[in-house]
Amino acid sequence: MLNAKKVFAMLKQYPIIPVLWSRETLELLANIPLAAISLQFGNIIDLASICAKLHEEYNAIIFIHVELIRGIGSDIHAVEYVKQCGGDGIITTKPSLIEAAHNVGIISILRTFIEDSRSLKRAMEISRKTLPDALDILPGPVIPEIITDLRNRLTQPIIAGGLIKREEQVEKLLSNGCLAISTSRSDLWLLNKKHPVHSDSE
Secondary structure, three states: OOOHHHHHHHHHHOOEEEEEOOHHHHHHHOOOOOOEEEEOOOEOOOHHHHHHHHHHHHOOEEEEEHHHOEOOOOOHHHHHHHHHHOOOEEEEOOHHHHHHHHHHOOEEEEEEEOOOHHHHHHHHHHHHHHOOOEEEEEOHHHHHHHHHHHHHHOOOOEEEEOOOOOHHHHHHHHHOOOOEEEEOOHHHHHHHHOOOOOOOOO
C-alpha cells in the first residue's frame, strides 16, 4: 500500500498532476511522464474500470475527487468504495471524508478555496483538526501571497490548482514551496518532461 511519504517523493519527480474531466481526456495522457492523476469524472458503474486502465497503462497514482463521482455518495462508504475500485487517495472538500480516508487507509487531500483571510483561517483550522496528508489549494495564483502563513502554521504539502495557465506560473508556484500543480491543461502536463522541474533540493 502506498504511504504519503512515498507518494510525495514521486510527486517531487513529476510535480504536474493531470486533471481528467472526461473519458476523452484519457487519450491526452499518451507519452506524458507522470506520477499521479486527479480523476474528476466517472460513476459508480465505471469507476473500477477507469482506475484499472490508469494503473495498467500509466502506472499512475490515482487521486479521486469523491464529490465528482456520480452515484457513490459522500460518506465513509464512498471512501471505502474508492479504495475497492483502485483509488489510491481522495480529494475532497469535506472534513468528514478526510477522517474516513484515515480510517480506510488511503491518501487524503483536502481541497480548499481561498477567497479572503477568513477562508484562509478556516482552511488552516480544518487542516489542523483533520490532518489531511496534503492540501489542494485553489486558486493557485494566490498561493505565493499566503505561503508564509501556510508554512508557519501547517506541515502538510501544498498542491496548487485552478487558474494556472502558463509555465511561468507553474515555476513560480514550485519555487515558492508547492509540492505539485494540478491542472486540466494538457499543454502544462508536458512540463513533466522537463525533469527535474522542481527547484527544491532533495
